[in-house]
Amino acid sequence: MSFLRTLHILCFLFCVGCNLQSNAQDTAHNTVDTNIIDSVHADSSQTTFDVKPTRYQLQKEEFTFVLYLISSELYDDALYTLNRLNTDSIANPNMQDSVNYYIGWIKYFKQDFHGAIASFSAVESSSIVIASSFYNSICYIQIDSLAKARHVLQNLDVSSDAKLDNLKILQLRGISLLERDFTSYDSLSLLSVERSFVTESEMNEMTNYADLMRSYKRKSPWIAGLLSAIVPGLGKFYAGYRGTPFGAMYMTIPLGAIAAESLIIAGVASLQFIALGALFGVFYVGNVWGSVLSVYAKEQEFYEELDHNIEFDLHTPVRRAFR
Amino acid sequence: MSLICILPFAGLSASPTELVFFRSADSLRAAGLIDDAIIAYEYAAYTAINNLTRTKALVNKADCLLEKDRIGQSELTLSRLNYFGLNDSLQYEARYKSALYSYLNKNFEESIAQFKMIQQFLPIEYSINSKPLYALALNETREWTEAKEQLHTWGKYHFSEDTAVMNDFNARINETYQVKNHPKLKDLDKAQVWAQLLPGTGQLYSGYFFDAAFTSVMVLSGIGIAAYGVLVAKYYVTGILLGYGVFQQFYLGGQKRSEFLANERNYKKERAYNDLLKEVIIKYSKTKKAQF
Numbered sequence: 001m002s003f004l005r006t007l008h009i010l011c012f013l014f015c016v017g018c019n020l021q022s023n024a025q026d027t028a029h030n031t032v033d034t035n036i037i038d039s040v041h042a043d044s045s046q047t048t049f050d051v052k053p054t055r056y057q058l059q060k061e062e063f064t065f066v067l068y069l070i071s072s073e074l075y076d077d078a079l080y081t082l083n084r085l086n087t088d089s090i091a092n093p094n095m096q097d098s099v100n101y102y103i104g105w106i107k108y109f110k111q112d113f114h115g116a117i118a119s120f121s122a123v124e125s126s127s128i129v130i131a132s133s134f135y136n137s138i139c140y141i142q143i144d145s146l147a148k149a150r151h152v153l154q155n156l157d158v159s160s161d162a163k164l165d166n167l168k169i170l171q172l173r174g175i176s177l178l179e180r181d182f183t184s185y186d187s188l189s190l191l192s193v194e195r196s197f198v199t200e201s202e203m204n205e206m207t208n209y210a211d212l213m214r215s216y217k218r219k220s221p222w223i224a225g226l227l228s229a230i231v232p233g234l235g236k237f238y239a240g241y242r243g244t245p246f247g248a249m250y251m252t253i254p255l256g257a258i259a260a261e262s263l264i265i266a267g268v269a270s271l272q273f274i275a276l277g278a279l280f281g282v283f284y285v286g287n288v289w290g291s292v293l294s295v296y297a298k299e300q301e302f303y304e305e306l307d308h309n310i311e312f313d314l315h316t317p318v319r320r321a322f323r
Numbered sequence: 324m325s326l327i328c329i330l331p332f333a334g335l336s337a338s339p340t341e342l343v344f345f346r347s348a349d350s351l352r353a354a355g356l357i358d359d360a361i362i363a364y365e366y367a368a369y370t371a372i373n374n375l376t377r378t379k380a381l382v383n384k385a386d387c388l389l390e391k392d393r394i395g396q397s398e399l400t401l402s403r404l405n406y407f408g409l410n411d412s413l414q415y416e417a418r419y420k421s422a423l424y425s426y427l428n429k430n431f432e433e434s435i436a437q438f439k440m441i442q443q444f445l446p447i448e449y450s451i452n453s454k455p456l457y458a459l460a461l462n463e464t465r466e467w468t469e470a471k472e473q474l475h476t477w478g479k480y481h482f483s484e485d486t487a488v489m490n491d492f493n494a495r496i497n498e499t500y501q502v503k504n505h506p507k508l509k510d511l512d513k514a515q516v517w518a519q520l521l522p523g524t525g526q527l528y529s530g531y532f533f534d535a536a537f538t539s540v541m542v543l544s545g546i547g548i549a550a551y552g553v554l555v556a557k558y559y560v561t562g563i564l565l566g567y568g569v570f571q572q573f574y575l576g577g578q579k580r581s582e583f584l585a586n587e588r589n590y591k592k593e594r595a596y597n598d599l600l601k602e603v604i605i606k607y608s609k610t611k612k613a614q615f
Binding site for chain 1 (some may be wrong): 358359360364365366369396557558559560561564565568
């Protein structure tokens, strides 16, 4: 079966090679970064030939087909073809890098961040190593490995390109905010950056996020607990919740009323009061404790929302820079 | 001027190179290498200079995807087809498969839209064959009268040489599609109104007796608890709060449940009726004269 499969693939690849001269694949080229295409098409002088196509030419044509699949959003097909191509020993190191880069990119797109990191890390040389590193750092951020994301960026030398240097600083600023490391954020803010459409709006957003984080003051859990002890649910209202306090009131106050009535009618030593009082006590103490915790929960929600926005604003310029 | 005349027909012949790709994909499929065949057909479509080869390649790719149970992607693949310049038989095959895969993907509106295209753009010799599946799709969207008409047209064409079979077919279709046999669907608003007026009757309206009985008992219990607390035990607060709590939960819950059960009943009725129709249509579609 495997022999048959190999035979068919060879036959298919031969057919692909025969068709080299007749194809113009402009559609795919429009959607990818020029740097990446350059690495694949560096050998463009060899696109025409009279004899049997070389292994490189066959692989190059198949890779061009992959670019078409990606531009047509046929990601499953593209990934399958790339993996198949990857199992062959690829003749050209630039193409090997491109294959790894696109496997990484598709996995990143499908949110398989661990798989994407493995593929991006396999890119060793050529011009796409920069793009791979940026995507790699994004993937590390997604899996909460912020130190690794920082490490990848710090090892990246893009000082010769102002646009990419801006992008690197933006990423590092974002990571600092995600780590709540304001000292590092401030030192990065001191670096002078040129205005660039790739990063400008996100740079401003980072400043806003930093200001929001700095100005955020957590409410006092003591006050929240005390308020809930006086009026059930009021502590949650103080913490910032608007719907749940009434839910707490509807449960605790009627239970309190029932227990009180039981106390008045049956007396403090009655089994009925002990049961209802205990039930009310559980709800009452639970409500007070819940109000204390709600202050921390609200704080966590605040930071989670900001983290989400920061991550989004780190993705967007990378996608913009390496379309 | 000559170019204008030639261009509309430019896509009707395939170059030998294109056919090589196509055959390579075919052989992969024949060898059971479906995943490779899917890519190979896509490649054949990608390299195709004429629309005919591209269409064939994409149709075959969709078939392969279906073999791998990727129905959604099959439908998506056929949505990429361009029907311009195709001959009638290929256009019919492509549109029919597109309608079929949409039907299998439970996208009935899209399936019906394709059948309407077949009727509009292709001769009756082609469109007639698609009518049984068209009727199945119409059944799913509750357009039973239209489905019946489509089946009568199909029967008249296919069984014209055998009057006995045609009469039998027509009688069966008329009988099955009688308006009195159409599922009597429950009105969701009515179910909710009943549940508001008298707790439990909403469920009873949809035919769920035990559900109705349970809701009624629980709502009455709420009232009973309140009455007992106030009138007998003299636990006014406890009686009212507890009684009201039970009453409110089951009264409001009963209204939502009534709507849910009416929906469920409608689905079951429709499914039962459409499955019966499906059986009849498939039975007659399998008759010797009705091979399509």
